[in-house]
Amino acid sequence: MTRESPTGIVGCGVYIPRLRIKREEYQKAWAYFAPRWLEEKSVVGFDEDAITMGVEAAANAFRNTKLDVSHVDAAYFASTSPPYSEKQNASTLAAALGCRSDTAALDMTSSAKCGLSALLSGLDFVASGRGRTCLIVAADAPLADPNESLDHQLGAGAAAMIVGRDLINGVIEGSFSVTSESLGERFRRNGHSFVATVDLGRYHEASSDDVIISCVRGLMHSLGRLPKEYDFFALLGVDPPRALDLAKKLGFEDTKTVPSLVSGKVGDAGAASPLLALSKLLELSSFKQRILICSYGPGAGADSLSIVVDGEMKPNPGIGFDDYLAKKDYIDYPAYLKIRRFLRRT
């Protein structure tokens, strides 16, 4: 749908944890590394989790904008790996940031697409007049059984968006959502720590292709826009080679899609990926450029969003996406097993 009221993105911030593990470490341990599109991935530190990464990203978002935490009327937290399944994680985030006590806080979870879904809900919060400013934080460090190849691709990261009616730098043109039901693609049953998949290869790809294509085409149709009118295209929730294939099928050249392929740099950061990609694009985009982002949630559906850049969103020195990418310490595979507590469940 198109949005009538002037709401938009004020600014954004990112955080990528410092630890990295290279594909060679997996090859030494397992004789293979499943994702061909990944050279190394970020690893959440022993004393970090989705909340602490989210706090860092949110603090950076305030450093990058003229707003401070006292303006926040709502704080939304999106993650598939929240430290608590019950006891709202957004409350910890709000307390750590020093939000007002009359802030409305909410967790969104259970699909890798919930990062972008939370952004859409935050825009609705502002557009409805319920409040003037909403902070949306997506942070994730998904965990899979280390005996399964799904673990190989899983990374970590966080991104935060401040949306509102004042000081807008990214205008929302419209959004489109598709809901689908697909079994076994990626799931985590209640009470389990590990994300799982029933690997059916092309079967799942065919159904997710349909969802993604209808979500992107649905948005462009509702706005009367064509791929050539966009400067950047981002597709998250599928691996980078598939994102490029689908982008081509939809009419977007590789050069428009490549900048958003953050999973190829930090690994699959679950619900953080869509907002990490959007933050990276907002950092490098310039006045009047147009961005289309689509976020797919395996087995769930997809959301898409069309944005026109209306101001500068350059990060402060040292806290942009590329700055965090450059700050890294490598660990070996045994250290990875220990830090992620695979050897001891606590």
Place this chain on the structure above:
Amino acid sequence: MAYVSIPTYSRSIPQRYALIGAKCKSCHAVNLPRTLSCLTCGRADFAPVKLSGRGKIYCYTMISRGGSPPEFSLQQNLAGDYYVAVVELEEGPKIVAQIVDCKPEELKIGQSVEATFRRIYEDEGVIRYGTKFRLTQT
């Protein structure tokens, strides 16, 4: 183990999570952690103040195997040696905290640090979050 009950920990959440200190209304000294009376002048009338999180390393040490208190032994065992410092905050107070994401050769007395929100330890099934420091990035 230095047991801190949930009610005690909860009372100190603003200072542990967000570095909210107590500024003495008489002598303007900043107290962190909060005290019943001002450490500088002894009066007991405070206003809350949000600290910047910036400071300098006053002194530091490394904690190796066998050296950590029980609530930090899992961290030492799984993530390796860690660093603890007395950090002198730019508003005045000195607090004890871990220094994260650094190599031993990067640690120096007088080194600028900034606050970061981290998990401290777990007890009674509850995650105790709080403040650690890292070397200033920017």
